[in-house]
Amino acid sequence: MTELRPHFHDELAQLEGDLVLMGEQATAMIRDSVAALAAGDVAAAAEVIERDDPVDDLYLGVHSRWLETMALQTPVAIDLRLMSVILHVNSHLERIADLAVTVAKITQASNGLPHDPTMVSHLQEMGEIVASMVRAAMEAFAARDLTAALSLPEMDRPVNRLNRNMVREVARLAGDPELLEWGVRMMVVARTLERAGDNAVDVAEQLAFLLTGEFREFTDASHHD
Amino acid sequence: MGSRVAESKPVLRLDVRDVASVPMTVTIGERSEPAADHPAIFDVDGLNVHYGDFHAVKDVSLQIRKNEITALIGPSGCGKSTVLRCFNRMNDLIEIARVSGSIRYHGVDLYGSEVDPVQVRRHIGMVFQKPNPFPKSIYDNVAFGPKIAGFEGSMDDLVEEALTKAALWDEVKDKLDGSAYALSGGQQQRLCIARAIATSPDVVLMDEPASALDPIATLRIEDLMQGLKEDYSIVIVTHNMQQAARVSDRTAFFTVDMEQTGQRTGVLVEFDETSKIFTNPGETRTEDYITGRFG
Ligand SMILES: Nc1ncnc2c1ncn2[C@@H]1O[C@H](COP(=O)(O)OP(=O)(O)OP(=O)(O)O)[C@@H](O)[C@H]1O
Ligand SMILES: [Mg+2]
Numbered sequence: 001m002t003e004l005r006p007h008f009h010d011e012l013a014q015l016e017g018d019l020v021l022m023g024e025q026a027t028a029m030i031r032d033s034v035a036a037l038a039a040g041d042v043a044a045a046a047e048v049i050e051r052d053d054p055v056d057d058l059y060l061g062v063h064s065r066w067l068e069t070m071a072l073q074t075p076v077a078i079d080l081r082l083m084s085v086i087l088h089v090n091s092h093l094e095r096i097a098d099l100a101v102t103v104a105k106i107t108q109a110s111n112g113l114p115h116d117p118t119m120v121s122h123l124q125e126m127g128e129i130v131a132s133m134v135r136a137a138m139e140a141f142a143a144r145d146l147t148a149a150l151s152l153p154e155m156d157r158p159v160n161r162l163n164r165n166m167v168r169e170v171a172r173l174a175g176d177p178e179l180l181e182w183g184v185r186m187m188v189v190a191r192t193l194e195r196a197g198d199n200a201v202d203v204a205e206q207l208a209f210l211l212t213g214e215f216r217e218f219t220d221a222s223h224h225d
Numbered sequence: 226m227g228s229r230v231a232e233s234k235p236v237l238r239l240d241v242r243d244v245a246s247v248p249m250t251v252t253i254g255e256r257s258e259p260a261a262d263h264p265a266i267f268d269v270d271g272l273n274v275h276y277g278d279f280h281a282v283k284d285v286s287l288q289i290r291k292n293e294i295t296a297l298i299g300p301s302g303c304g305k306s307t308v309l310r311c312f313n314r315m316n317d318l319i320e321i322a323r324v325s326g327s328i329r330y331h332g333v334d335l336y337g338s339e340v341d342p343v344q345v346r347r348h349i350g351m352v353f354q355k356p357n358p359f360p361k362s363i364y365d366n367v368a369f370g371p372k373i374a375g376f377e378g379s380m381d382d383l384v385e386e387a388l389t390k391a392a393l394w395d396e397v398k399d400k401l402d403g404s405a406y407a408l409s410g411g412q413q414q415r416l417c418i419a420r421a422i423a424t425s426p427d428v429v430l431m432d433e434p435a436s437a438l439d440p441i442a443t444l445r446i447e448d449l450m451q452g453l454k455e456d457y458s459i460v461i462v463t464h465n466m467q468q469a470a471r472v473s474d475r476t477a478f479f480t481v482d483m484e485q486t487g488q489r490t491g492v493l494v495e496f497d498e499t500s501k502i503f504t505n506p507g508e509t510r511t512e513d514y515i516t517g518r519f520g
Contacts, residue, residue, distance in 0.1 A: 080504055
């Protein structure tokens with residue numbers, strides 16, 4: 001097959017390459033922010049916050065090159081869908097990095113408070129799953145693997161369940177005001193990780209749209225079980 | 226059909242409004258329902274065109290619908306112009322051309338023995354790639370067709386109406402007696418469109434109508450087409466895919482197949498709503514062509 005628009009298609013590949021980079025960085029930020037939280041390591045949390053800037057730079061770069069490409073190349077069909085997907089995935093990944101920053105900031109703000117090891121282990125479990133979801137979504141994207149994309153809601157289910165159980169776990173801490181304050185903050189962490197998981201599911205939804213041309217929400221991404 | 230023909234000379238006896246309004250008012254759906262498909266004006270089934278031994282177009286089936294713009298796209302030589310010329314029997318004028326299969330026009334076999342190609346062309350106007358006004362005044366270019374057809378109303382009104390519909394009136398109203406050749410290319414093309422619609426055709430065929438025009442004149446023609454489809458049905462051949470995407474309701478993508486004989490034959494790959502073709506085509510060959518992954 002002769003390639004008649006090599007420059008345009010190179011540009012698409014480069015935009016996608018930047019998303020891969022952002023996906024890797026966002027994944028690592030989620031993982032490291034939860035590790036910093038579990039270790040009560042304020043310096044590590046600060047380091048996660050600093051890593052948001054390079055992600056934002058990538059985000060802005062993709063956005064401005066996206067606009068230029070759109071204006072100059074008038075993409076159609078699979079190229080048009082890929083452009084739409086790039087724009088969405090770009091903001092989902094930027095969002096995931098932001099959510100890691102939120103976790104890191106809560107770690108900083110909770111410095112010195114007592115903590116509950118069971119809840120910490122649950123948050124670690126959530127962080128693990130969410131990080132692997134982001135990676136799985138990006139790998140599915142790179143491989144154009146619809147089956148893998150469709151498995152994301154399944155991966156998200158334990159995240160939602162762990163998040164919902166947080167209320168009950170915090171209730172156990174009600175007797176101790178300091179522990180309770182910490183617990184309420186950890187509820188926010190759980191909610192934050194749960195949203196990061198939703199963003200990973202959204203990336204997979206975008207991939208399904210790219211491959212099928214039909215957009216449908218993976219309905220149980222954020223609700224129900 | 227046969228019983229309708231009263232005159233001795235074979236004539237395509239068709240009052241288009243008549244035919245269109247009787248069997249084709251299918252159902253008047255409830256308001257909340259989406260508009261039904263526009264009725265088909267042309268129903269093409271298994272169309273084949275040969276030029277001598279050369280099989281130019283193979284097994285094309287599609288419908289052209291009322292008040293829609295249908296675009297024919299595809300690489301050079303895939304048979305777009307050939308198919309377009311079948312719609313008004315222009316291929317009759319090419320001696321070696323042979324058309325087979327069926328084209329029904331409002332249900333009537335367009336190639337039936339009782340159909341008069343000259344009458345056909347009165348119902349089905351054509352605009353060509355290069356503006357081709359007659360070496361006459363602007364007024365006469367528009368009035369020529371209706372005069373021949375025996376138009377009896379106010380010719381001045383008709384000329385004004387056609388020029389207005391073709392978005393040319395304001396530019397020429399003070400020089401109607403001037404030569405059509407004194408107009409710019411874009412104006413000449415709009416004059417040809419005015420000429421084509423002056424005989425109140427049912428369908429206007431356009432073969433790359435904007436390819437000789439600058440981008441502004443092109444956009445004017447495209448804009449004009451949107452207005453014209455209120456009254457007419459339009460079939461346009463274009464090399465400009467973005468033009469097809471901008472103006473048309475449905476797009477037919479043709480390509481060239483290599484036959485076992487080594488001949489290059491035009492085939493219809495995909496025919497669908499334009500929005501579908503340009504966002505999510507059903508065929509890989511369509512996708513490869515419109516995204517430029519085709520050589
Ligand atoms: N009058 C003719 N005599 C013989 N062969 C013809 C004639 N007209 C067209 N052909 C052949 O039929 C095939 C289809 O031609 P046609 O003009 O319909 O293609 P097209 O899709 O309109 O191409 P283009 O985009 O270049 O205008 C070509 O191979 C062409 O050489
Ligand atoms: Mg042609």
